[in-house]
Structures are given as C-alpha cells and as structure tokens.
Amino acid sequence: MNCVQIELGDRSYEMQIGCCILKEMLCDVQGRAMFVVDDNVMPLLGDTLSVDDERSLMTMFASETNKMMGSVEKIWDAMLDAGHDRATTLVAVGGGIVGDVGGFAAATFMRGVPLIQVPTTLLAMVDASIGGKTGVNTTRTRSDGSEILGKNLAGAFWQPKKVIADVQMLQSLDARQLRCGLAECVKHAMLGNPALLAFIEANAESILDCELKVMEELVFRSASIKAKVVSRDEREGGERALLNLGHTFAHAMEPMPALGLLHGEAVSIGLVAAANCSEALGLVRDGFVDRTREVLSKLGLPVRMQTAIPTTECITMMQLDKKNRDGKMRLVLPEGDCGAVITEDVDLETISLALLAVGAC
Numbered sequence: 001m002n003c004v005q006i007e008l009g010d011r012s013y014e015m016q017i018g019c020c021i022l023k024e025m026l027c028d029v030q031g032r033a034m035f036v037v038d039d040n041v042m043p044l045l046g047d048t049l050s051v052d053d054e055r056s057l058m059t060m061f062a063s064e065t066n067k068m069m070g071s072v073e074k075i076w077d078a079m080l081d082a083g084h085d086r087a088t089t090l091v092a093v094g095g096g097i098v099g100d101v102g103g104f105a106a107a108t109f110m111r112g113v114p115l116i117q118v119p120t121t122l123l124a125m126v127d128a129s130i131g132g133k134t135g136v137n138t139t140r141t142r143s144d145g146s147e148i149l150g151k152n153l154a155g156a157f158w159q160p161k162k163v164i165a166d167v168q169m170l171q172s173l174d175a176r177q178l179r180c181g182l183a184e185c186v187k188h189a190m191l192g193n194p195a196l197l198a199f200i201e202a203n204a205e206s207i208l209d210c211e212l213k214v215m216e217e218l219v220f221r222s223a224s225i226k227a228k229v230v231s232r233d234e235r236e237g238g239e240r241a242l243l244n245l246g247h248t249f250a251h252a253m254e255p256m257p258a259l260g261l262l263h264g265e266a267v268s269i270g271l272v273a274a275a276n277c278s279e280a281l282g283l284v285r286d287g288f289v290d291r292t293r294e295v296l297s298k299l300g301l302p303v304r305m306q307t308a309i310p311t312t313e314c315i316t317m318m319q320l321d322k323k324n325r326d327g328k329m330r331l332v333l334p335e336g337d338c339g340a341v342i343t344e345d346v347d348l349e350t351i352s353l354a355l356l357a358v359g360a361c
C-alpha cells in the first residue's frame with residue numbers, strides 16, 4: 001500500500017492507495033457511520049461495508065442533474081431517521097459526484113461531521129477526493145426562460161479525515177470514464193512532473209488495460225501532485241488555481257450538447273487549446289502542442305471538437321468561467337517544459353486561434 005499525506009496542520013490527513021484494501025481500511029471508522037454509496041458501485045462491494053443498521057446505508061444515482069441540494073437533503077433526512085448525530089462519520093463511496101454531494105452533506109449536517117472519502121473512479125482518486133472541495137450544482141434560469149446547470153455553485157471546503165483509494169474498484173469502470181481520469185493525470189504531469197508524463201507514455205497500454213500494479217503507481221504519483229498543491233494553498237488563494245490548467249476551455253465545451261463531451265474529454269481538448277495559446281505566446285518551445293496531442297491521443301482521448309462550434313460561442317461561454325475577475329478572462333496555460341502560469345493577458349485573437357486549432361470554426 002502507498003500513502004500520500006495532505007499536510008494541513010490540524011486538518012492533515014492521509015490518502016491510502018492500494019489493491020483490495022477497502023474492507024481493512026474501513027475497520028477503524030470511529031463510532032457510528034453513515035454510508036452514501038454510488039448506485040453503480042453498491043453491487044461491487046459484497047460484504048465490504050459493515051453497516052450496523054440498514055437505515056445507515058443509502059445509495060445515490062450519480063448524475064450532474066442529481067448533484068443538487070435535494071440529494072443533500074435526502075442524506076440529512078436519512079441520517080436523522082437513523083438517529084445519527086455529530087459523532088457520526090459519513091463515508092462517501094463513489095465517483096466525484098457522490099464524493100461532492102456526500103462531502104457537502106458531511107460539511108453541513110449538524111454543522112459538520114467527520115468524512116471519509118472512498119473514491120471509486122480514476123478521476124475521483126486522483127482529483128475530486130483530495131483537497132476538501134465539496135458542493136452541488138444549482139439550476140439557473142436564463143433570460144429566455146430556459147434552464148441551465150450552474151456547476152458547483154454552492155459548496156464548502158470540508159477536508160476528509162482520510163481517503164481510501166482501492167484500485168481494484170477501477171476494474172469495473174467503463175473505458176470512457178477511465179480515460180476521463182487519465183486526462184486529469186496528464187494535466188497533473190503537465191503542471192510540473194515530467195517523470196509522470198514519461199510514466200504515462202511508457203505505460204499507456206497497461207493503463208488502458210487497467211493493470212492494477214500500474215494503476216496503483218499512477219494514482220499514487222498523480223494524487224501526490226494534487227496533495228502537494230492543496231497542502232500549499234488549501235483555499236485556492238493562488239497556486240491551487242493552477243489545477244485548472246486547460247479548464248477554462250473545457251468548461252466552455254462541456255455543457256454544449258452538440259459536442260457530447262464528458263468532463264475529462266473536454267479537459268483533454270482544453271489542454272491542447274491551452275498548449276496552442278502557450279506556443280503562440282512563446283511560453284513553451286515549438287513542438288509542445290504536438291507532444292501534448294500525442295500523449296492524449298495515445299490514451300484514446302479526444303484532441304479536437306467533433307462538431308465545429310463558432311469561436312464566438314466558445315468565448316462567450318469562457319467569459320462565464322468562475323475564475324474570471326472583474327470581467328477579465330483568467331487562463332491557466334502551460335509554461336516551460338513542465339509548469340503553468342495564471343494569466344489575464346491573453347488577447348481574444350490568440351484565444352480564437354487556439355480554438356480554431358481544436359476544431360472550432
């Protein structure tokens with residue numbers, strides 16, 4: 001088993017990474033526990049969870065439209081029905097959706113109860129379960145009366161007591177979801193870990209076959225990068241924003257029904273667009289875009305839009321990004337061999353060209 005420390009003073013915790021470790025690692029849950037489990041994960045668990053009362057186990061359908069306050073309220077209700085109190089530990093078992101919703105319920109039930117994150121997707125293992133961001137989507141009504149999802153617009157920072165990543169869980173994950181997690185691993189590597197990028201390139205086949213030893217190493221190396229960033233900047237006052245590399249482009253493409261992209265797929269195209277901006281601005285050496293494209297393609301990730309969306313439409317969406325300040329678009333772009341920079345100084349023409357390079361029109 002490998003361990004990653006998230007150093008946050010009296011809120012520090014450990015992430016345990018291994019194969020078939022879940023049952024053993026859950027043994028030391030202090031006091032009573034409330035389990036919130038992803039619908040699709042429940043049948044995989046067998047006798048792994050020891051639940052003292054069936055009301056202390058609830059399942060949740062993982063979808064963005066179900067990642068809402070209503071789901072948090074259902075968890076509060078279930079906890080009250082089962083007689084839970086502030087000494088209860090909430091254990092969230094699932095992908096990023098269950099982790100975010102379960103985490104927010106833990107942050108708010110009786111003003112906060114202990115939380116254990118048990119991520120079961122690659123994305124949740126290397127990203128969502130680390131760093132204490134929890135939250136839900138909101139429904140927003142546009143001026144024409146139509147509704148859109150306001151992604152993660154309500155939430156709280158609530159650090160777990162520990163994270164248990166059992167890579168055995170990844171074997172049932174569908175290939176598309178696995179690739180989505182890989183986009184975040186590539187992003188972490190691009191943020192300053194050339195050795196991780198080389199590891200991914202050298203082991204692409206074993207990774208796509210979900211070989212457990214390789215997955216354990218991949219999760220360990222990738223999670224370590226996120227852990228370091230979070231340890232230095234818990235509340236995203238500075239460096240943590242670098243984790244949004246490529247995400248301003250991704251957040252614009254992800255909600256477009258014509259593209260049909262999952263988050264990780266949008267991140268993959270977003271990384272190529274960001275690399276294009278950097279190359280145009282001379283922030284990276286020539287050939288950087290090609291290398292980025294090659295690694296992502298090797299992992300079966302998309303590197304351009306399948307339907308050409310007008311650049312103006314993409315830019316309008318990018319202007320809604322939460323990272324923007326005072327109407328200025330803030331981009332996180334690759335810099336140097338393996339590094340990134342946060343900038344507000346990219347002109348719209350450079351952004352348009354980067355979008356054209358990934359298939360916009």
Ligand SMILES: NC(=O)c1ccc[n+]([C@@H]2O[C@H](COP(=O)([O-])OP(=O)(O)OC[C@H]3O[C@@H](n4cnc5c(N)ncnc54)[C@H](O)[C@@H]3O)[C@@H](O)[C@H]2O)c1
Pocket residue numbers: 038039040041062063064067094095096097098100120121122123124127128129130131132133134152169170171172173174177180263
């Ligand atoms: N809190 C954070 O810091 C953070 C960071 C990144 C993403 N997120 C959030 O995470 C969410 C995306 O998470 P995700 O990619 O894990 O997706 P997800 O939670 O939607 O899970 C993807 C699918 O895989 C299924 N699934 C989960 N584990 C499985 C397993 N072991 N075997 C088979 N199927 C399994 C789920 O039921 C779901 O259908 C988004 O809502 C995003 O906003 C949060």
